[in-house]
Amino acid sequence: xxxxxxxxxxxxxxxxxxxxxxxxxxxxxxxxxxxxxxxxxxxxxxxxxxxxxxxxxxxxxxxxxxxxxxxxxxxxxxxxxxxxxxxxxxxxxxxxxxxxxxxxxxxxxxxxxxxxxxxxxxxxxxxxxxxxxxxxxxxxxxxxxxxxxxxxxxxxxxxxxxxxxxxxxxxxxxxxxxxxxxxxxxxxxxxxxxxxxxxxxxxxxxxxxxxxxxxxxxxxxxxxxxxxxxxxxxxxxxxxxxxxxxxxxxxxxxxxxxxxxxxxxxxxxxxxxxxxxxxxxxxxxxxxxxxxxxxxxxxxxxxxxxxxxxxxxxxxxxxxxxxxxxxxxxxxxxxxxxxxxxxxxxxxxxxxxxxxxxxxxxxxxxxxxxxxxxxxxxxxxxxxxxxxxxxxxxxxxxxxxxxxxxxxxxxxxxxxxxxxxxxxxxxxxxxxxxxxxxxxxxxxxxxxxxxxxxxxxxxxxxxxxxxxxxxxxxxxxxxxxxxxxxxxxxxxxxxxxxxxxxxxxxxxxxxxxxxxxxxxxxxxxxxxxxxxxxxxxxxxxxxxxxxxxxxxxxxxxxxxxxxxxxxxxxxxxxxxxxxxxxxxxxxxxxxxxxxxxxxxxxxxxxxxxxxxxxxxxxxxxxxxxxxxxxxxxxxxxxxxxxxxxxxxxxxxxxxxxxxxxxxxxxxxxxxxxxxxxxxxxxxxxxxxxxxxxxxxxxxxxxxxxxxxxxxxxxxxxxxxxxxxxxxxxxxxxxxxxxxxxxxxxxxxxxxxxxxxxxxxxxxxxxxxxxxxxxxxxxxxxxxxxxxxxxxxxxxxxxxxxxxxxxxxxxxxxxxxxxxxxxxxxxxxxxxxxxxxxxxxxxxxxxxxxxxxxxxxx
Amino acid sequence: xxxxxxxxxxxxxxxxxxxxxxxxxxxxxxxxxxxxxxxxxxxxxxxxxxxxxxxxxxxxxxxxxxxxxxxxxxxxxxxxxxxxxxxxxxxxxxxxxxxxxxxxxxxxxxx
Numbered sequence: 027x028x029x030x031x032x033x034x035x036x037x038x039x040x041x042x043x044x045x046x047x048x049x050x051x052x053x054x055x056x057x058x059x060x061x062x063x064x065x066x067x068x069x070x071x072x073x074x075x076x077x078x079x080x081x082x083x084x085x086x087x088x089x090x091x092x093x094x095x096x097x098x099x100x101x102x103x104x105x106x107x108x109x110x111x112x113x114x115x116x117x118x119x120x121x122x123x124x125x126x127x128x129x130x131x132x133x134x135x136x137x138x139x140x141x142x143x144x145x146x147x148x149x150x151x152x153x154x155x156x157x158x159x160x161x162x163x164x165x166x167x168x169x170x171x172x173x174x175x176x177x178x179x180x181x182x183x184x185x186x187x188x189x190x191x192x193x194x195x196x197x198x199x200x201x202x203x204x205x206x207x208x209x210x211x212x213x214x215x216x217x218x219x220x221x222x223x224x225x226x227x228x229x230x231x232x233x234x235x236x237x238x239x240x241x242x243x244x245x246x247x248x249x250x251x252x253x254x255x256x257x258x259x260x261x262x263x264x265x266x267x268x269x270x271x272x273x274x275x276x277x278x279x280x281x282x283x284x285x286x287x288x289x290x291x292x293x294x295x296x297x298x299x300x301x302x303x304x305x306x307x308x309x310x311x312x313x314x315x316x317x318x319x320x321x322x323x324x325x326x327x328x329x330x331x332x333x334x335x336x337x338x339x340x341x342x343x344x345x346x347x348x349x350x351x352x353x354x355x356x357x358x359x360x361x362x363x364x365x366x367x368x369x370x371x372x373x374x375x376x377x378x379x380x381x382x383x384x385x386x387x388x389x390x391x392x393x394x395x396x397x398x399x400x401x402x403x404x405x406x407x408x409x410x411x412x413x414x415x416x417x418x419x420x421x422x423x424x425x426x427x428x429x430x431x432x433x434x435x436x437x438x439x440x441x442x443x444x445x446x447x448x449x450x451x452x453x454x455x456x457x458x459x460x461x462x463x464x465x466x467x468x469x470x471x472x473x474x475x476x477x478x479x480x481x482x483x484x485x486x487x488x489x490x491x492x493x494x495x496x497x498x499x500x501x502x503x504x505x506x507x508x509x510x511x512x513x514x515x516x517x518x519x520x521x522x523x524x525x526x527x528x529x530x531x532x533x534x535x536x537x538x539x540x541x542x543x544x545x546x547x548x549x550x551x552x553x554x555x556x557x558x559x560x561x562x563x564x565x566x567x568x569x570x571x572x573x574x575x576x577x578x579x580x581x582x583x584x585x586x587x588x589x590x591x592x593x594x595x596x597x598x599x600x601x602x603x604x605x606x607x608x609x610x611x612x613x614x615x616x617x618x619x620x621x622x623x624x625x626x627x628x629x630x631x632x633x634x635x636x637x638x639x640x641x642x643x644x645x646x647x648x649x650x651x652x653x654x655x656x657x658x659x660x661x662x663x664x665x666x667x668x669x670x671x672x673x674x675x676x677x678x679x680x681x682x683x684x685x686x687x688x689x690x691x692x693x694x695x696x697x698x699x700x701x702x703x704x705x706x707x708x709x710x711x712x713x714x715x716x717x718x719x720x721x722x723x724x725x726x727x728x729x730x731x732x733x734x735x736x737x738x739x740x741x742x743x744x745x746x747x748x749x750x751x752x753x754x755x756x757x758x759x760x761x762x763x764x765x766x767x768x769x770x771x772x773x774x775x776x777x778x779x780x781x782x783x784x785x786x787x788x789x790x791x792x793x794x795x796x797x798x799x800x801x802x803x804x805x806x807x808x809x810x811x812x813x814x815x816x817x818x819x820x821x822x823x824x825x826x827x828x829x830x831x832x833x834x835x836x837x838x839x840x841x842x843x844x845x846x847x848x849x850x851x852x853x854x855x856x857x858x859x860x861x862x863x864x865x866x867x868x869x870x871x872x873x874x875x876x877x878x879x880x881x882x883x
Numbered sequence: 884x885x886x887x888x889x890x891x892x893x894x895x896x897x898x899x900x901x902x903x904x905x906x907x908x909x910x911x912x913x914x915x916x917x918x919x920x921x922x923x924x925x926x927x928x929x930x931x932x933x934x935x936x937x938x939x940x941x942x943x944x945x946x947x948x949x950x951x952x953x954x955x956x957x958x959x960x961x962x963x964x965x966x967x968x969x970x971x972x973x974x975x976x977x978x979x980x981x982x983x984x985x986x987x988x989x990x991x992x993x994x
Binding site for chain 1: 911912913931935954958959960961
């Protein structure tokens with residue numbers, strides 16, 4: 027603490043020293059024999075060196091000096107700090123996202139041994155990751171020799187009710203070995219046992235809740251274990267709370283209940299493939315060995331159950347791969363791009379500092395002559411670069427934070443649903459360390475050059491640097507051309523996608539999910555109940571029509587099955603007629619704006635259980651399976667239930683581009699709800715104006731009908747459609763951001779190199795002006811110097827872009843990888859930016875006063 | 884620049900000479916420089932650039948205590964005096980020095 031006191035007394039010490047030296051000088055002046063007095067400044071400097079706090083003192087002074095310097099040349103400061111902030115910000119944002127998705131170990135015991143098990147159909151393309159039949163899973167479990175355990179799970183929408191509160195949550199049914207397999211313990215209470223799991227097939231009674239649910243819904247109630255709640259209208263006891271942040275594949279899950287797989291049940295006869303399976307690979311086995319062993323087992327099971335399992339085998343997939351399946355390559359590419367961007371930022375700052383120091387060389391020489399130590403001078407330059415790095419890091423963290431928020435908001439849910447993306451202290455530490463290293467590196471290089479006394483050597487070295495730097499800038503330009511080309515291609519794709527007609531009219535349509543628990547609503551009760559709900563909603567002011575559907579289009583999966591056409595022989599194996607199946611309530615087509623092309627919509631009479639079964643199909647169905655025939659005369663049957671009577675096609679409706687906008691519409695068969703009912707439907711409501719105004723009245727109606735049932739997943743149809751563009755939009759914004767950053771860095775780089783060369787050639791330019799060169803001539807000369815490396819970079823970049831764009835062609839929509847507009851615009855934009863960047867130093871050169879220029883140095 | 888024959892002092896030796904000079908009583912910086920010059924018959928000359936840093940170093944180390952007083956010419960000057968620690972340090976340095984000089988002398992006198 028002593029140094030602090032001294033620091034405060036500093037002014038006092040300084041004046042004491044001045045007085046002491048003044049006295050000495052006076053005494054000596056009075057003495058005729060005394061030799062002349064020494065260098066007072068040097069005495070002062072070396073006195074100050076003695077004071078123990080000098081390093082803080084000088085650090086503060088250097089920092090203040092550096093800040094003053096930045097204020098005096100704001101262009102330099104903004105360019106350098108901006109370059110670093112941009113580089114570091116992008117690094118933070120992308121690495122944070124990548125860290126969570128790719129590198130951070132999954133929070134389970136030995137996560138590398140965990141694999142997902144999928145069923146795969148050899149005859150259906152794209153079916154490698156199909157969900158699993160409980161019957162097959164039980165066989166794998168009892169007969170495999172490669173896994174330490176196989177756990178099963180699947181999600182189900184669930185209504186939690188406690189007293190008079192009711193809300194829908196994501197629940198997962200899991201087998202008893204699920205948590206032990208992952209190596210996860212309960213945070214409070216306990217997990218359920220094998221016996222309890224098996225017993226739950228008869229009577230559900232236990233549930234585990236998430237830490238989040240415990241904190242938010244139950245306010246962290248200490249007596250939560252043993253608390254009784256209603257789940258889907260059945261009484262259950264909470265036996266435990268899972269640890270904070272526990273999740274498996276989906277962070278939205280709040281409830282876990284026993285799955286109740288019963289080995290005695292003939293699942294293959296009564297149900298399809300709907301479960302997910304995770305297994306722990308035996309430590310003695312490799313992944314490839316396990317896959318081949320399982321293939322053998324699957325072949326045996328296929329032979330034993332040829333009706334159900336024909337063409338079905340099993341696929342193993344490491345857990346991590348299953349989470350980032352589609353984005354892994356693009357993330358790795360991004361990381362490489364980010365590294366390049368940061369290198370460009372550092373190169374820029376080094377360029378700018380060199381330009382600045384060469385302009386300040388005479389100042390440095392003066393300060394050396396006035397008694398500044400060489401070490402002090404180097405340290406001061408270092409302080410200046412570290413200050414730049416610190417300010418750059420601060421700006422970068424801020425930028426990274428907002429970039430990350432934007433990134434997560436724009437990212438398709440498929441990428442973010444399993445991730446918890448937030449900046450943590452390790453990333454910040456990484457960025458600060460990075461900028462410190464960058465700072466001292468870029469600070470030391472120029473300070474070595476500047477504080478070197480040998481000017482001849484110094485000049486030689488900088489000219490060697492000059493060549494390297496011109497190449498660096500050319501590289502920066504090439505990189506930004508490639509990124510710019512990519513961004514432009516994606517942008518054109520998105521614009522084209524926005525103009526594709528989806529087949530429905532999403533404006534002013536509200537959607538929400540509503541489920542009826544099987545415990546209180548029998549199958550026969552559902553249809554009248556949903557009809558009553560729709561009737562009440564349609565009576566609300568501002569509502570035009572309302573209906574419901576089993577699977578909303580553009581919202582992920584839908585049911586699919588094989589269809590038979592009346593009067594035709596059954597299709598050959600492998601050539602079945604596949605179709606998407608949707609169940610709707612009457613007026614569904616009207617509500618979503620899907621046109622009825624032939625025949626009619628379902629009428630309320632079709633919805634009665636004893637009415638004859640009737641179907642509506644889409645145009646793609648007619649086009650593919652009934653070409654050139656009148657569809658209204660035909661009967662069809664779809665394999666959806668135990669018995670599937672043939673029914674007449676009563677209407678043909680327009681195609682909806684289901685799944686994704688850039689895919690062709692699939693043949694679709696619509697059932698009416700009365701003949702194929704679901705306990706849970708998505709409701710669609712068309713209103714006159716903004717549809718969000720009717721959310722509250724709908725909640726009141728639902729509460730009125732059954733106060734224990736909530737509505738969930740309330741969204742506008744436009745938001746649902748928006749998710750479909752998410753991937754393309756995400757790529758566009760990401761590449762757009764990258765190319766804008768790269769372009770900006772290249773511009774700063776061009777500026778830095780030219781500013782440096784103008785500063786170095788001040789005398790030469792002065793002579794040219796003195797002998798009669800006009801301003802335009804000087805500008806042309808400087809621009810000609812720039813054009814050499816700009817054109818080199820542009821050429822390399824265009825070749826690179828031409829080659830690179832082929833790799834993204836599968837991601838583009840109706841835009842060729844060598845889109846002429848893109849390849850014409852990109853160089854134009856780049857040349858415009860390069861001209862703007864070069865113009866500032868060129869103009870400065872043209873305005874040099876020849877007299878002053880010649881007096882330099 | 885310095886007088887012919889005058890010797891520059893090695894660091895460490897200066898500290899000892901300053902302490903010795905102050906053993907007889909408090910002096911200000913200029914007087915210390917003069918005193919060392921006179922006692923060495925102008926053989927040793929103290930540079931200001933070395934003296935003042937040495938004085939402050941010794942003061943920080945607690946071997947000297949500085950105090951502002953009026954000088955003979957009625958001007959304010961900083962007078963330095965030995966502290967108890969300084970006296971002890973001087974005694975130790977003196978015996979070290981004597982041993983060193985004797986040892987060097989024996990080496991040099993060997994024919």
